[in-house]
Amino acid sequence: MFTLSMQATVIRRVTGRQRIVRALALLAVPAVLAAGCGDGGDSTTANPTGQVRYYGTDGNMSNTFGDLFKDAPGAINGMTGTTPLTPLGVDFVAKLREVDPKLRDYNYAGESYDAVVISALAAEVAGTTEPAAVAAQINAVTSGGSRCESPAQCLNLIHQGRDIAYRGVSQLAGFTDAGEPAAGSYGTLYFGKNNTIEDGRTEYVPAGDVAGASTKAAPKPGDRKPGQLVIGGLLPQTGSLALMGPPMFAGAELGILDVNAAGGILDSPVKWIPGDDGTSEAVAKKTTQRLIDEGAHVIIGAGASGISTAVLPLAVQAGVILFSPCNTAASLTTAADNGLYFRTAPADGLQAKALTDILMRDGARRVFIVARDDAYGQGLDEGVTSSLHLAGVADVKSFRYNVDKPSFSGLGAQVKEFRADAVLLVGFEESADAIKDIAAAGITVRG
Template sequence: MLVSRGPRGVALAACTALLFTVSACGNDTAQPETPIAVRLYGSDGNMQNGFGKELKDQAGLLNGMKGTIPLTQLPQSFKSRMVALNNKLTDYLYAGETYDAVVISALAAQLAGSTAPADIAAQIDGVTNGGERCESAATCLELAREGVDIEYRGPSLTRGGFTDAGEPSTASYATLHFNLNGQIDDGKTEFVGAGDESAASKKAPPPAKKQQGGKNDKKDGSPLKIGGLLPQTGDLAFAYPPMKTAADLAIKDINAAGGALGDPVQWVDGDDGTNPAVAKATVAKHVGAGVSVIIGAAASGISRAVLPDVVAAGLIMFSPSNTDAGLSTVEDKGLYFRTAPSDILQGRALADVILRDGPKKIAIVARKDSYGEGLQGNVRSELERVGVGGDRVKLLTYDPPADSKAPPVNFTAGAEEIRNYGADAVLVIGFAESTEVIKALAAAKVEFVS
């Protein structure tokens, strides 16, 4: 390139000579730091197409990002029926789990012959264990009306039944990959099983009550009302469409098969807001509406926040997406259930995905709540178990925004810390707000490679 030999040419030469000793010369700025290359990983809260959309024009940052989610290889027929209800669906995350939670609730009420939450709760584990195998809402409801002990299997519950803790004994995980457009590349998706069928509950439920004459006499408290506590708003709002569509499909299938206890099952909508205050208000509304079962909350931290209110009201909380391992032993008086697997299982799957790439130093960034810190700890434990010492792993957390009006996450300092640490692998555990973590890393000259 030609350069002027006039006064400006002399100035440029001076700048070049002083490049490593001054921070600026004229209008020029300091020489940028050399980028470092890392592999980017995610977990169920951010491994879906809706997350890519949150990054808008920076969605390309996700190219090559990979991670795990609890996901069964859903039958095409199930996905087609969901699309028939909502043709704008782009994800199916926790759809099978939501569908199964609603259907299991209705089957438990039918077997109990009651909408009383305690009676329903006593049947839920048994619905998935030890009886006559059935794989559709219609077939299972027909058997339940005859007082037959059943073993329900559905879109997400394909192997083992529930444990005594009211959660799946086995699970399926998918390893997903983002493409250049910030969308999941379905061609690269891999499925792997986890868990142990022998851990399923062996306890016999109370005897089933046969429905008399195909009708009920209203002493059972019907109709059964099921309330939603799903993320219509907040940091998990991008996960709402598949969960709500699956709930709608379950209600449709149940009622097409004659409903429960002789009446159509009623769905009472409700938002968890990914916010304890919003969720608590919704729970109070459901209590007033006579709901027996609450489907949700979506986030483990929100469920922890509202579970005392739900238990105090004597209702059932049945989450399709809570993965916090600590919820297996939470004080719930036998009223908390989930179709999502514990993060103890996901911690193993995530650690395996990361270790396949042979990283030398790993940074694990998590939102500061029971989900984020719980999964972070489980991944860390799995890394330790296979010999990855503490000198090779750095743990960081961030406070998620309290609500939509709060300032976005500022991860500038954390990004610099990761850069200075020399990580070559970064796992981000969060929801929609973790886009700010990824943008901060990019701004700190951390380049993501596949």
């Protein structure tokens, strides 16, 4: 059972040397809570330095986000955050960079790769490209059978008539009955003085419960019907999440390449149709309809949880699978999906606990949360607030903003009045504007 309050493996990745160094660490949560518990202290003396430390989430913890501060060296020095992330092997990273030589970040690359591979393996087991039949096999190919770690290895087992349990790049456990990981891995990332991620400090901590994986038997496949599986992409090329798009596209495209190199699915190579979700409901709906019209059986996406929520009814009506590599909103666990929605990223309930652990370790006492007013932002805002209160941090304030027209006017004044010592940013590219408004109010960063 993986929890954040027990002994866990912490892995530091040193990408400069192209190697992974593993170290065992004890997350001493009881000690941390003892150091951070209390009623918030005397608000009149809280944070007398006027400095804050920034914290981020999976939507803004990337080198491409740091690029937004080219004219402000050290503006986010010390910013710490979490993202669903697993240690990526040297070979996998090299293959990603063959797909996209300009790649600088790897967030959700493994999850995107696995979403493609799992979909393909499920189609091979189902013996058809019919989406409902493929969907019925997705949970099953991740648990309960012989472990396999590559498309070639898994397809070989399937062709032998054996059940499989795919453990790819991002998976620590099989899927739950709801079609999402029972356990995952979070990376804790740190920005340095040059506003870039310090890779040597990245830590990986498992979270969740492997016992939650589905034990339901999949329906027996019907007669094999050879055909070409078509997978479409609904990932952020434009919009406020576009800075996180390149590793998702690279991961998905690498998955297609590896599956086809292993012989393809149902006697044919898998067809890939890329598409942009625009981090916009209007753009995403248009792209979704285009992919459906072009014969996609599976759509990989969308990027933002709110966008997937908006396009899911279209997918369900058309009877196609929507499989996101990066949706984390807890509300999607129980969405009305007719069994057609899946994700390889763990839900935000786990990330909220991971963020709380970081805040408590740093001794945060007055936490100001700046969050998108959508399914993603609301879920993490509420989850972190609840976890902090349980940990004894009483002083938590939230500022939610319109995702279509973000405005941070006066935000810095509110942070100053609250005497925050920690600011958690639950957002995408627009989080940079929030930080700039806080800085304009005379609040400096505590590295």
